Amino acid sequence: MxxxxxxxxxxxxxxxxxxxxxxxxxxxxxxxxxxxxxxxxxxxxxxxxxxxxxxxxxxxxxxxxxxxxRRSPATGRPPKLDDAQVEKVRAALEQGAQAHGFEADLWTLERVGLVVERVTGAKLARASVWRLLTGRLGRSLQRPQRRAVERDESEIARWVTHEWPRIKRGR
Missing domain, CATH: 1.10.10 (Arc Repressor Mutant, subunit A)
Structure with missing residues (x-):
C-alpha cells in the first residue's frame, strides 16, 4: 500500500x-x-x-x-506607541468619531491625534498621526462626497430624459 x-x-x-x-x-x-x-x-x-x-x-x-x-534591525528612534497601544487606538477608531464626542462621524488628523492622546497618553504630531494611520493601521485617505442632502436621483433622471432634450431642441 x-x-x-x-x-x-x-x-x-x-x-x-x-x-x-x-x-x-x-x-x-x-x-x-x-x-x-x-x-x-x-x-x-x-x-x-x-x-x-x-x-x-x-x-x-x-x-x-x-x-x-542577514538583515540588520532598523535603526532610528523607536515608535512612541507599542503594538498593544496601536491596537487600543484601532479599537477606539472603530467605535466612530461620534462615540468620542465629535459632532460628525468624520475622522481628521487632529481628531485622531486627540483620541490617541486620550487612549495612550502619547501626544503625536500630525505627521506621526498620518504615519500611524497609513502605516501601522493600514488606513487610507477617504474624502466624503459633496452632495446635497436634498438631492433626488429620480428627479435628476427625469430632468435629463425629458427636460434636457426639450431645452436642447429649442436652440
Whole structure:
C-alpha cells in the first residue's frame, strides 16, 4: 500500500514578503551560488542584480559568512506607541468619531491625534498621526462626497430624459 499523506492547509493567509525580506532572500541565494563556485556575472544574471552587488556580497560573505548578509534591525528612534497601544487606538477608531464626542462621524488628523492622546497618553504630531494611520493601521485617505442632502436621483433622471432634450431642441 503506497504511503498517503494528508496535507493540512493553514487557514491563515501568508503575508507577502517585505522588500527587506526579499533582499535578504536574494543574498542568501547568492551564498548558495558562491558555495557552488558560480562566476559573479552568472550570479548577477540569475538574481537580477548588478555584478558589483555580487562582488560586495562575496566580500562580506568571505569576511563574516552568511550571517554578514542577514538583515540588520532598523535603526532610528523607536515608535512612541507599542503594538498593544496601536491596537487600543484601532479599537477606539472603530467605535466612530461620534462615540468620542465629535459632532460628525468624520475622522481628521487632529481628531485622531486627540483620541490617541486620550487612549495612550502619547501626544503625536500630525505627521506621526498620518504615519500611524497609513502605516501601522493600514488606513487610507477617504474624502466624503459633496452632495446635497436634498438631492433626488429620480428627479435628476427625469430632468435629463425629458427636460434636457426639450431645452436642447429649442436652440
Amino acid at each position: 503506497p504511503f498517503e499523506s494528508q496535507s493540512v492547509v493553514s487557514e491563515m493567509p501568508v503575508p507577502p514578503l517585505t522588500r527587506p525580506q526579499l533582499a535578504e532572500a536574494r543574498r542568501m541565494r547568492a551564498v548558495e551560488l558562491f558555495e557552488q563556485g558560480r562566476p559573479h556575472a552568472q550570479i548577477a544574471g540569475m538574481l537580477g542584480v548588478s555584478p558589483e552587488s555580487v562582488r560586495r556580497w562575496k566580500r562580506q560573505w568571505e569576511q563574516g559568512g552568511a550571517p554578514a548578509l
